[in-house]
Amino acid sequence: MSEHVRIERGNGVLSITLARPERRNAITVAMYAALADAIAGAAGDDSARLITLRGEGADFTAGNDLADFLKEQMRGDLDDVPVWRLLRALALNEVPIVAAVQGNAVGIGTTMLFHCDLVIAEKGCRFIMPFVSLGLVPEAASSLLMPQMAGRRVAAKHLLLGEPFGADEALGMGLASHVAPAGQLSGLLERVTSALLAQPPEAMRLTQKLLRSGQTGAVSERMTVENEHFAERLASDEVKQAIAAFFARRA
Template sequence: MTEHFLAERNGAHLRLAFNRPERRNAITVAMYAALADALTAAQDDPEIRVITLEGEGVDFTGGNDLADFMKELPQDGQTDVPVWRLLRVLATNKVPLVAAVHGNAVGIGTTILFHCDLVVAEEGTRFKMPFTELGLVPEAASSLILPQLAGRQLAAKYLLLGEAFGVDEAERFGLVTHRAPAGGLAERLGKVMGDLLSRPPEALRLTQRLLRGTSHDAVLERMEWENGHFSERLTSDEVKQAIMAFFAGRNARG
């Protein structure tokens, strides 16, 4: 595990949380590995009935820590890097997974939500997938799942243009299932989690699997396709220039 990631067990509930609030929970390679390991271990633990995914501090997550990510670029054909492991376990997860989102949910902070069974969002949450701004392509099978949820043209607004959107839009096209007032995220999450834990556990798991059906095959195939393009893009001049511009802009803002 890493100091920037929490895995806390309380009976049948496994709480997972990004814990790097001083950096807006920007995700490092070590954090990806810890999350992938925790989710993988939970698959074979019948005592875990609900998993929640949260973020400490003011944001759910600001997305990738670009400086850290660029130091650990996946090599051609490499499939065991932490982020790819995480995506695979998300696609095949067999335990009800509930995300509690607030503040900013950037990049994978939004696409990871497509693999959660329920998403509770606090008023004011801002979702954004700025892949093309960084010279990259979508990941986490978002190029497949988002058009299915929102339609191709709305998906193009969020993926081609990288436009941000709020809780109203996210709820309208089905990404957000429950909303919480400002400051009320923990209470709303607790109610949803309590309702889940009150259900017979085997019925809950079987229903979750039935809802997913065989779609994980298509999701895994799209992830592999996206990952190939993503890896190629990471070494492109476009990405290098975009990331240099990103850091230059951040430094200029102080």
């Protein structure tokens, strides 16, 4: 378990919080492992009727902690790499999951939302998937799911050009299910979770499973292809140059 992932249980809710606000909730390898374990473990937890996913502080997440992530050697079975375990757990998850997003949702901070059942975006938040600018490719089956959701041209704008977008655009393309006024994210999350918990639990789980069942195989297959490309790209000169430039700008 990572000290930067807070897991709380109560009243039928498994609450998962990215708790590294001093680093904008940038996700380390240890955090990926903790997130994967928590979401995969919910399947066998009868007390978990609902999962919520949040970020502490100003941002949902700044995405990968690049310095930490690059230490992870993508060798052997990719299924054992913590980030891929998390993505697989999200894709196969059968417990309704609600994400609440404020501030920045960068990279995997956006793509993981494709696997949440409901997404509440706070006004002023910013989604961005800068994979290509880092010499990488999309992950989380976003190269499949985003064109299906928003159309190929919109997907190209955000995956090829890496253009950011806000809460209203996320709602329009179907990535967000709700938009919360600034400062009212927690209140809307509480209302949505209360409404879900008031539903008959078995009917809700079965419906969530039905909503996902039509493309689980396609999502898993696309994730495998993306992961292989992603691992290969990490060793490329393009990625080394792009990440060196990133750290130089930050310095």
